[in-house]
Amino acid sequence: VDLGDFVTQPCRAKIIAAPANLWPRNPPIRYRAAIPTTWLEIAISEGKNRQVRRMTAAVGYPTLRLVRVAIGALDIFSLGLAPGESIDVPSNAPWQNTPNKHK
Template sequence: MLILFHKPFNVLSQFTDQSLAASGRETLSRYIPVPHVYPAGRLDRDSEGLLLLTDDGKLQARIADPKHKMAKTYWVQVEGAPQESALQSLRRGVQLKDGVTQPAKARLMDEPEGLWPRNPPIRVRKSVPDSWIEVTIREGKNRQIRRMTAAIGHPCLRLIRAQIGEWHLGDLKPGEYKHLMQF
């Protein structure tokens, strides 16, 4: 079984909160009442969008393990208006503290159609415009997209994962999920 889930902002990509303090943070258990499924990969608490869950260990490894290099596409709202040279930097690979990223696909895009409001909303500065970039990567360093856009001078304001491999977020609304029995 495979579940496509639209993870809302501020939700942990796990079924229990294992922090030392009783934090009251939201987890997947609030949204996915399906037993014996586990996330195939992770999506940071402050990111939104597609998260895949499965009860199939081999499928989970194929999706989550970086050695399989499954493409992941993100819609990234950034501060400022990136020039072509900044996008070229993403396409070549960006130097981060833990090494150079693999080349990414990157392009400017319009605000995604049907974009849902985020709670809380992003910070808006009247003197600084914002833009959307579509970025596709095949690796998964910790907070990689956020660090990449910061490295090119455009801090991330909002990060939405739209696609993993062949699976798309589609018309799922935040907190919704759907089962795929065949994949």
Template sequence: MTTLRFNKPYQVLTQFTDETGRQTLADYIDMPGIYAAGRLDRDSEGLLLLTSDGQLQNRISHPDHKLSKVYWVQVDGQVSAEALQKLRDGVQLKDGMTLAARAEEIPPPASLWPRDPPIRMRAEIPTSWLQIEICEGRNRQVRRMTAAVGFPTLRLIRYAIGPISLDGLSPGEYAEVEEQPLWELFPKQKASRSRGSNKPGSTARDRGSNRGREKRVRR
């Protein structure tokens, strides 16, 4: 079994094919039998896990497992203490209240890379960087949360999923990771793993030949 961490660039789809010609994972990863474990919006950047283990893919992506995810979020305006507290307490969205989150203002991350294209800056309005940790997986949840407290998201980067982070990866790079730290997040599920097929349940894709399982590849 192979599991990868990948630093997804801006405007790359978390799928391997696209009929309209947009950039996909296939532009960066050529490894048959591996599939994304969860989603990351096209206009978001950062950590995406991929695996050839179907059961692990399900554990990571299934919303019932409440896996912790950490995001770096650049928002429009100088964030207030009141807004941060609302994020921590839970925010009312159209699909219900969010669970309590960890939220704090941070300096711009030291390892931050420039986005291409850059966000649109307004000279008269500052921006703030937040670190937000949630354990839910609703559609565009972090963006909706910051908008609900009055600070729209300008840039969103997923930094970590459970114990796995982006550290050491530039946009477009991937590295192989050990599965054990991820399985330790699901002790009951690990104990009940069957000896059946572990092929992920994603839609099959047409892929080329394997260029090798390098631990670090091109950008």
């Protein structure tokens, strides 16, 4: 996608069902009956500033909610963290030297 200041690397995108176990958004997204919403799964190989939001806006579909589920081969939800919670990741973590499953 050409974003003006750069062209994104190829990505994978697919429509998915709304996630069942997702925490509520605060503030909530305003529901509009005349404007349908769709959940997408997008896998990118680079992470430039606001890239996903800019990509969806460039094709006419603004991002209403963005949830990161993985960083490289690390599945964030497998860590069992609560929203806003964090952990220190050691530099020798097992996923550090594994290939990116989204490439």
